[in-house]
Amino acid sequence: MEIEEVYSRQEIDEAEGKQINELIARSQGIIPDPDQWLDEELKRNVMVTTVDAVLGWARRTSLWPVVCFPACCAFEFITTAASRFDISRFGMEIIRASPRQGDLMITAGTLTWKMAPQVKRIYDQMAEPKWVIAMGACAISGGIFRSSYSVVPGYNHIIPVDVYLPGCPPRPEALIHAIRMLHEKIGKRSIIQEGK
Amino acid sequence: MTTTREISLNLDTEPFVVNFGPAHPSTHGVFRMLTTLDGEVIVDMEPVFGYLHRGLEKLAEERTWGGCIPLTDRLDYLGAMANNFAYCLAVEKLAGIEVPERAEYIRVIMAELQRLASHLCAVGFFLNDCGAFQTPVVYMLREREKILDLFDMVCGQRLTYNYMRVGGVSQDLPDEFIPALKKLLDEMPGWIGEYERLLKQNEILLARAKGVGILSKEQAINSSASGPVLRASGIKWDIRRADPYSIYDRFEFDIPTGSAGDCYDRYRVRIAEMHQSLRILEQAAAQLPPGDFRSEVPHLVRPPAGEAYGRLESPKGELGFYLVSDGSIAPYRFHVRAPTFINLTTLSELVRGWKIADAILIFGSIDICMGEVDR
Amino acid sequence: MTTALAPGKIAKQLARKFPDAAIEAGPDGLLLKSGQLLAVMEYLKKSPDLDFNYLNHVTGVDYYDYFEVVYQLTSLKYNHGLVLKVRCYDREKPVLPSVTGLWQGADFQEREIFDLLGIGFEGHPNLRRIVLWEGFKGHPLRKDFL
Numbered sequence: 164m165e166i167e168e169v170y171s172r173q174e175i176d177e178a179e180g181k182q183i184n185e186l187i188a189r190s191q192g193i194i195p196d197p198d199q200w201l202d203e204e205l206k207r208n209v210m211v212t213t214v215d216a217v218l219g220w221a222r223r224t225s226l227w228p229v230v231c232f233p234a235c236c237a238f239e240f241i242t243t244a245a246s247r248f249d250i251s252r253f254g255m256e257i258i259r260a261s262p263r264q265g266d267l268m269i270t271a272g273t274l275t276w277k278m279a280p281q282v283k284r285i286y287d288q289m290a291e292p293k294w295v296i297a298m299g300a301c302a303i304s305g306g307i308f309r310s311s312y313s314v315v316p317g318y319n320h321i322i323p324v325d326v327y328l329p330g331c332p333p334r335p336e337a338l339i340h341a342i343r344m345l346h347e348k349i350g351k352r353s354i355i356q357e358g359k
Numbered sequence: 360m361t362t363t364r365e366i367s368l369n370l371d372t373e374p375f376v377v378n379f380g381p382a383h384p385s386t387h388g389v390f391r392m393l394t395t396l397d398g399e400v401i402v403d404m405e406p407v408f409g410y411l412h413r414g415l416e417k418l419a420e421e422r423t424w425g426g427c428i429p430l431t432d433r434l435d436y437l438g439a440m441a442n443n444f445a446y447c448l449a450v451e452k453l454a455g456i457e458v459p460e461r462a463e464y465i466r467v468i469m470a471e472l473q474r475l476a477s478h479l480c481a482v483g484f485f486l487n488d489c490g491a492f493q494t495p496v497v498y499m500l501r502e503r504e505k506i507l508d509l510f511d512m513v514c515g516q517r518l519t520y521n522y523m524r525v526g527g528v529s530q531d532l533p534d535e536f537i538p539a540l541k542k543l544l545d546e547m548p549g550w551i552g553e554y555e556r557l558l559k560q561n562e563i564l565l566a567r568a569k570g571v572g573i574l575s576k577e578q579a580i581n582s583s584a585s586g587p588v589l590r591a592s593g594i595k596w597d598i599r600r601a602d603p604y605s606i607y608d609r610f611e612f613d614i615p616t617g618s619a620g621d622c623y624d625r626y627r628v629r630i631a632e633m634h635q636s637l638r639i640l641e642q643a644a645a646q647l648p649p650g651d652f653r654s655e656v657p658h659l660v661r662p663p664a665g666e667a668y669g670r671l672e673s674p675k676g677e678l679g680f681y682l683v684s685d686g687s688i689a690p691y692r693f694h695v696r697a698p699t700f701i702n703l704t705t706l707s708e709l710v711r712g713w714k715i716a717d718a719i720l721i722f723g724s725i726d727i728c729m730g731e732v733d734r
Numbered sequence: 735m736t737t738a739l740a741p742g743k744i745a746k747q748l749a750r751k752f753p754d755a756a757i758e759a760g761p762d763g764l765l766l767k768s769g770q771l772l773a774v775m776e777y778l779k780k781s782p783d784l785d786f787n788y789l790n791h792v793t794g795v796d797y798y799d800y801f802e803v804v805y806q807l808t809s810l811k812y813n814h815g816l817v818l819k820v821r822c823y824d825r826e827k828p829v830l831p832s833v834t835g836l837w838q839g840a841d842f843q844e845r846e847i848f849d850l851l852g853i854g855f856e857g858h859p860n861l862r863r864i865v866l867w868e869g870f871k872g873h874p875l876r877k878d879f880l
Contacts, residue, residue, distance in 0.1 A: 234436065260383070692796075
């Protein structure tokens with residue numbers, strides 16, 4: 164069967180390039196971390212009620228990560244999910260490919276400008292409530308590649324980040340520590356804040 | 360009584376494009392394939408990558424010769440020791456530096472352990488793609504953890520080691536390393552035997568992988584394939600034999616080859632290479648001499664102006680570094696001959712005529728690592 | 735051991751076959767000074783005593799006055815190797831003939847040289863940017879890229 168050109172490669176490339184250049188233009192500043200959005204007064208007055216405690220428990224004991232595995236840190240994440248450093252004991256063994264079903268994005272790897280629109284799209288498609296752990300030096304600030312022409316200097320230029328985890332790559336024990344920190348943060352969250 | 364009637368429908372068909380986006384659980388990393396399908400059969404495939412292009416070659420030009428070693432770790436992150444080794448070989452060729460014997464043996468031990476770890480991962484994820492969802496991977500990662508423990512003992516890192524230096528290695532082996540290595544060598548053949556018993560004649564694996572994605576001999580040579588992909592097509596070419604580097608000419612080992620060049624042969628070649636690596640490790644551990652672990656090299660190496668191409672057989676293929684020096688402390692040009700980047704050249708021809716599930720399998724059998732493809 | 739063929743000997747052999755191509759034997763390999771790249775490559779590949787059927791790699795270097803493209807060839811049968819270089823003195827729009835007709839392995843590598851150094855290849859079936867995105871300004875591996 165002879166196929167004529169079903170799609171134009173040049174057009175697809177140009178559309179993608181335009182999307183990337185637009186994203187670069189509007190991502191020059193850092194998105195502030197989510198807990199900086201709380202008023203000081205509200206922080207002092209928030210008490211966790213029983214409803215909040217139950218909701219917090221349910222959310223933190225079944226965080227489902229979303230697939231976002233650009234580079235080397237992905238392998239430390241995979242070994243954390245394997246049998247030695249099991250994350251199944253935290254309810255997280257299901258790594259969801261579909262962002263609609265995920266609540267946690269562990270950004271494991273260097274982000275390049277070419278990949279950035281895709282990551283932003285996955286983040287936007289996740290349903291609330293959602294959290295982000297920036298794993299590794301490349302995710303926090305660009306790491307060893309910061310001065311490169313095609314690397315985003317940190318995921319917080321594109322999406323808001325909840326927990327920053329340093330390391331290159333961080334050991335599985337460090338990743339589990341970051342997950343526990345996130346659990347504490349989720350446990351302290353109240354329904355009053357969500358109205359904001 | 361049943362009657363059957365044949366209805367012939369004149370259906371108009373159109374080719375349909377399916378995009379395997381960069382964020383996909385089965386593509387090993389951020390790789391995108393634009394597959395054009397006619398019904399269920401692939402008629403054309405275009406690979407798109409560059410989603411992990413970090414500009415390593417340009418970044419190396421602003422770092423010193425010794426300071427580029429951490430950058431080389433992040434190329435093929437599943438085979439970081441081999442990357443370090445290849446880079447150090449190239450710089451030593453350029454600067455004319457001799458490496459002491461103990462350092463050579465240590466380097467060979469690390470390279471072969473790395474080959475084991477990388478092939479375990481490669482085979483595990485290949486079986487994942489076949490449909491054995493997660494079970495073989497988890498077993499193979501268990502074995503890999505034991506190898507990573509050895510690396511941890513030596514240099515403190517599990518994935519990106521930065522262990523080798525120009526002129527040798529950065530620190531000597533601790534006392535508990537050789538006994539731990541011997542223990543691993545005793546137990547490893549048993550574990551590989553365990554996988555073989557379950558998988559070698561497994562019906563599903565044979566049905567899915569035999570005869571799929573055949574790479575002929577001429578095609579393999581013409582498209583500059585290297586490593587297990589080339590050897591599975593029947594060509595006995597291994598840099599450790601053809602162009603021995605370091606002290607590989609002192610060890611006895613075989614070069615396993617396949618005959619058909621399909622996915623099943625690539626899988627068998629990798630398993631056989633693991634056995635050969637164990638052989639080399641036993642010999643190296645027995646022959647390890649005492650001595651220096653690094654020769655006297657100035658802190659800032661300044662190779663004389665010129666160029667060199669240092670290459671070795673990494674787990675994925677022929678990994679080479681083409682380095683050009685102009686006499687200063689930083690490389691003038693740092694180019695990586697990435698085996699997986701070049702092995703991907705034939706991917707679009709290999710998948711033509713197969714279905715999408717087979718395309719994932721063929722892609723998995725080439726065993727790529729995006730850090731190396733995109734650099 | 736892969737023997738690196740002596741560039742002087744090959745240069746003499748090629749000069750006899752291609753009298754109007756300027757071939758110089760340098761310490762690091764053969765330098766093809768002018769024209770006839772495809773003809774020389776085809777001879778190197780198909781001649782029975784040289785038989786360079788495997789292209790190891792193609793890469794480009796930016797020396798400020800010129801671009802140099804380096805080809806590393808190997809013969810799997812005789813286990814010998816050769817390095818061949820070509821120079822391109824045009825900084826604005828450098829163009830070289832593509833060897834994808836002879837060795838398909840040059841496909842992605844030439845695209846990468848086009849992407850990162852800006853050297854065009856005539857006869858390449860699909861010459862587009864490969865690791866950077868369309869719309870990226872400039873060619874990063876050039877020495878004047880900021």
